[in-house]
Amino acid sequence: MYRKAVRLVMFLSLIALVLAGCSGGAGTQEPPAGKSGGSAGKSDSGNSGEKVELRYMIWDQNQEPAYRQALDLFMEQNPNIKVTIEVVPWGDYWTKLKTQAAGEVMPDLFWTYIGPIPDLAEKNLLYDLTPLTDQVDMSKYNETLVKNLQYKGKTYGLPKDWDALALFYNKDLLREAGFDDFPADLEWNPRDGGTFVQFLQKLTIDKNGKKAGEEGFDPNNIVQYGFYPNSLDPQGFSTFIVGNGGAIQDQDGKLILDEPKAAEAMKFVNDLVFKYHVMPRQSEITAMPADAMFMAQRIAVWMTGPWMMKPIHESAPFEWGTALNPKGPAGQVTRINGLTDSIYANTPHPKEAMEVAKFLASKAAQDILGDTGTVFPAYTDSIQKFVDFYSKQGMDASVFVEALNGITVGDPTSPKWDQVIDVWKKNISLAFDGEMPIEDAINNIVKDGNVAQGF
Amino acid sequence: MKKILDYGVSYSVLVFFALISLFPFFWMVSTAFKDKKSVFIYPPEWIPDPIVFDNFRNVWEKVNFGVYLGNTAFITVILLVSQLLFCSMAAYGFSRISFPGRDIIFVIFLGSLMIPQIVTMIPLYLLVKTLGWLDTFKAVIVPSMFGNAFGVFFLRQFFLTIPKDFEDAARIDGAGVIRTFVTIILPMASSALVTLGVLTFVNAWNNFQWPLVVLNSPDKQVISVAIANLQGRFTSDWTGMMAGALITLAPILLIFVIAQKYFVQSIHMSGFK
Numbered sequence: 001m002y003r004k005a006v007r008l009v010m011f012l013s014l015i016a017l018v019l020a021g022c023s024g025g026a027g028t029q030e031p032p033a034g035k036s037g038g039s040a041g042k043s044d045s046g047n048s049g050e051k052v053e054l055r056y057m058i059w060d061q062n063q064e065p066a067y068r069q070a071l072d073l074f075m076e077q078n079p080n081i082k083v084t085i086e087v088v089p090w091g092d093y094w095t096k097l098k099t100q101a102a103g104e105v106m107p108d109l110f111w112t113y114i115g116p117i118p119d120l121a122e123k124n125l126l127y128d129l130t131p132l133t134d135q136v137d138m139s140k141y142n143e144t145l146v147k148n149l150q151y152k153g154k155t156y157g158l159p160k161d162w163d164a165l166a167l168f169y170n171k172d173l174l175r176e177a178g179f180d181d182f183p184a185d186l187e188w189n190p191r192d193g194g195t196f197v198q199f200l201q202k203l204t205i206d207k208n209g210k211k212a213g214e215e216g217f218d219p220n221n222i223v224q225y226g227f228y229p230n231s232l233d234p235q236g237f238s239t240f241i242v243g244n245g246g247a248i249q250d251q252d253g254k255l256i257l258d259e260p261k262a263a264e265a266m267k268f269v270n271d272l273v274f275k276y277h278v279m280p281r282q283s284e285i286t287a288m289p290a291d292a293m294f295m296a297q298r299i300a301v302w303m304t305g306p307w308m309m310k311p312i313h314e315s316a317p318f319e320w321g322t323a324l325n326p327k328g329p330a331g332q333v334t335r336i337n338g339l340t341d342s343i344y345a346n347t348p349h350p351k352e353a354m355e356v357a358k359f360l361a362s363k364a365a366q367d368i369l370g371d372t373g374t375v376f377p378a379y380t381d382s383i384q385k386f387v388d389f390y391s392k393q394g395m396d397a398s399v400f401v402e403a404l405n406g407i408t409v410g411d412p413t414s415p416k417w418d419q420v421i422d423v424w425k426k427n428i429s430l431a432f433d434g435e436m437p438i439e440d441a442i443n444n445i446v447k448d449g450n451v452a453q454g455f
Numbered sequence: 456m457k458k459i460l461d462y463g464v465s466y467s468v469l470v471f472f473a474l475i476s477l478f479p480f481f482w483m484v485s486t487a488f489k490d491k492k493s494v495f496i497y498p499p500e501w502i503p504d505p506i507v508f509d510n511f512r513n514v515w516e517k518v519n520f521g522v523y524l525g526n527t528a529f530i531t532v533i534l535l536v537s538q539l540l541f542c543s544m545a546a547y548g549f550s551r552i553s554f555p556g557r558d559i560i561f562v563i564f565l566g567s568l569m570i571p572q573i574v575t576m577i578p579l580y581l582l583v584k585t586l587g588w589l590d591t592f593k594a595v596i597v598p599s600m601f602g603n604a605f606g607v608f609f610l611r612q613f614f615l616t617i618p619k620d621f622e623d624a625a626r627i628d629g630a631g632v633i634r635t636f637v638t639i640i641l642p643m644a645s646s647a648l649v650t651l652g653v654l655t656f657v658n659a660w661n662n663f664q665w666p667l668v669v670l671n672s673p674d675k676q677v678i679s680v681a682i683a684n685l686q687g688r689f690t691s692d693w694t695g696m697m698a699g700a701l702i703t704l705a706p707i708l709l710i711f712v713i714a715q716k717y718f719v720q721s722i723h724m725s726g727f728k
Contacts, residue, residue, distance in 0.1 A: 009536060055671065061517075061684040086671050089683035092664070099668050102577050103584045107671075291690065295495035304689075311690040315491040 055107035059093040066374040070365040106344040118415040127343035145338040148410035157340025158361035159378035163305040171319035186326040190264040196326040200226030200278040203300040226278035241265040243328025253414040270438040282432040334403035419452035487697040510698035523678040531659040541602035546610035594669040613647040
């Protein structure tokens with residue numbers, strides 16, 4: 001009896017093996033032969049009538065429908081090119097990309113942004129897209145974005161979308177504090193915080209109902225905080241650093257955070273936690289992330305980007321609005337970032353891939369991104385479509401456009417930026433938990449970060 | 456009186472720790488039935504108000520669950536059958552058949568458990584790519600199919616506890632190695648096999664890193680990757696993820712419930728022998 005059972009099991013597994021083999025065969029992709037740029041030249045990418053298949057890797061499930069729509073349009077106009085979208089979760093996107101790079105089977109097109117470009121370019125994984133800048137009207141894209149997508153003079157992507165930071169605020173909490181509207185022209189400065197901090201203090205309440213700055217305020221039992229920036233990563237600080245007239249890096253990429261204006265700005269943000277008490281400590285944010293705290297109405301004003309508009313609209317149990325960042329001593333600055341489609345240096349079909357990249361940055365595709373409210377299109381003429389999509393639903397996205405047209409700064413980066421981030425995170429989390437003075441953190445970051453970069 | 460105290464204390468400790476372990480599951484079930492606006496209410500709501508069933512329908516459509524469940528089931532069943540088969544054969548070899556160097560080989564084999572998966576990921580990827588198996592189910596199944604060190608170890612330990620008398624009796628009756636294995640050892644090890652089967656099933660079902668890296672086409676992906684896609688760079692679809700996770704959990708719970716009955720039954724039966 002048992003023998004029959006074993007025979008049956010073996011028979012079934014044999015069938016399963018055969019099926020696995022059969023079903024796998026059809027989907028197998030032949031990776032490009034050869035290592036260096038040789039494969040890019042020698043394959044038959046120029047022949048018409050030859051169906052070319054391209055792989056396009058992205059990390060956002062929510063944007064996939066708009067891209068599918070745009071690519072369907074592209075494939076109608078270019079019947080010999082087929083593009084398959086592969087969505088990989090953000091948390092593992094870079095692991096998968098780097099594994100594929102090691103295996104020399106990177107996707108033909110993939111999303112990148114300002115941060116990873118120097119590292120990928122240094123490793124010769126990106127196709128030089130400078131020729132595209134002659135084929136396309138570059139005046140239709142924001143200058144800061146264009147410049148930041150270049151490395152050592154070569155362009156590695158056309159601006160495709162962008163985001164900026166602005167303030168989201170909880171209207172209910174503001175009303176409770178006596179504000180019918182968000183105050184206009186808030187300013188901050190490193191000495192006394194300015195009107196910005198005064199405003200935030202009225203929104204920071206301890207468990208006895210006392211506001212920050214009042215007599216008897218208990219900074220150890222705060223139930224509602226006034227403010228949180230986008231993050232404690234370098235980009236979370238750049239709005240303040242550049243707004244004070246400083247910079248994170250010099251033009252060679254060396255860290256210059258210890259210069260007076262930059263250091264002052266970083267101390268200001270640290271003061272928001274420990275001197276003015278309007279911002280939560282790092283350990284509190286680790287326990288409950290900023291988006292959760294904002295939704296739970298424990299943070300009144302949050303500096304973040306347009307990607308939060310839809311989630312807040314869907315999940316916030318309160319009325320909310322948007323406003324421009326406060327003005328710093330050097331003006332109204334906003335940090336911006338933009339995604340782009342980069343092309344694998346060794347793709348067997350560079351011409352076709354460049355056509356796709358060009359199309360996705362062109363008006364036709366950009367209009368789709370704007371009309372569907374997916375993301376802010378980089379193409380200037382399409383930007384309004386995004387704003388219109390949201391105003392129809394009662395949300396005001398124009399504040400981000402205003403910020404884009406003001407003083408903008410791109411994210412800092414360099415080929416070894418990952419290592420700088422490690423040093424940064426370690427020191428900043430200690431400084432923002434009160435375990436290290438901010439001055440020491442700044443000096444450590446500059447010293448160790450520059451060593452890591454090879455200066 | 457003392458007995459009541461003993462029982463009281465042990466049960467309360469057990470219940471306490473059980474509640475702590477189950478806490479995340481309560482949250483998951485609760486969030487799966489919540490409206491998006493209720494997710495972040497603080498202090499948290501345990502019974503959703505209103506109770507919403509849309510999340511399940513939305514995530515099913517958004518994520519194309521049917522395809523992913525099918526892929527995952529296919530991979531899991533093959534892995535389950537083949538791993539049990541090969542692990543038990545290897546375990547029998549290591550426990551009952553003597554050959555030169557057997558124990559040394561076993562120790563080295565066991566040592567492989569100390570190698571983290573991430574270390575072998577790139578070499579294995581290159582191997583799979585050279586074989587032309589990228590983006591096929593073969594790449595996911597074959598590397599794990601021939602058993603794993605833990606399974607072999609687990610079964611070998613169990614086989615060692617089976618008294619040699621049974622095999623001697625079988626040999627006297629004229630049975631060879633295979634016959635003994637199939638008719639005597641396997642049935643006696645049924646509870647161990649079921650236990651290993653459940654563990655293998657859960658591992659294969661939840662397999663994430665490897666299929667993510669090796670499979671490209673959207674229609675071949677497995678369900679753990681599909682749910683991970685609901686977690687965006689800045690924001691996540693919490694209610695969708697919890698609903699999706701519940702759907703994914705259902706087969707595992709089912710298997711566990713079935714296996715539990717089998718556990719109890721086989722322990723009960725082996726007592727009679």
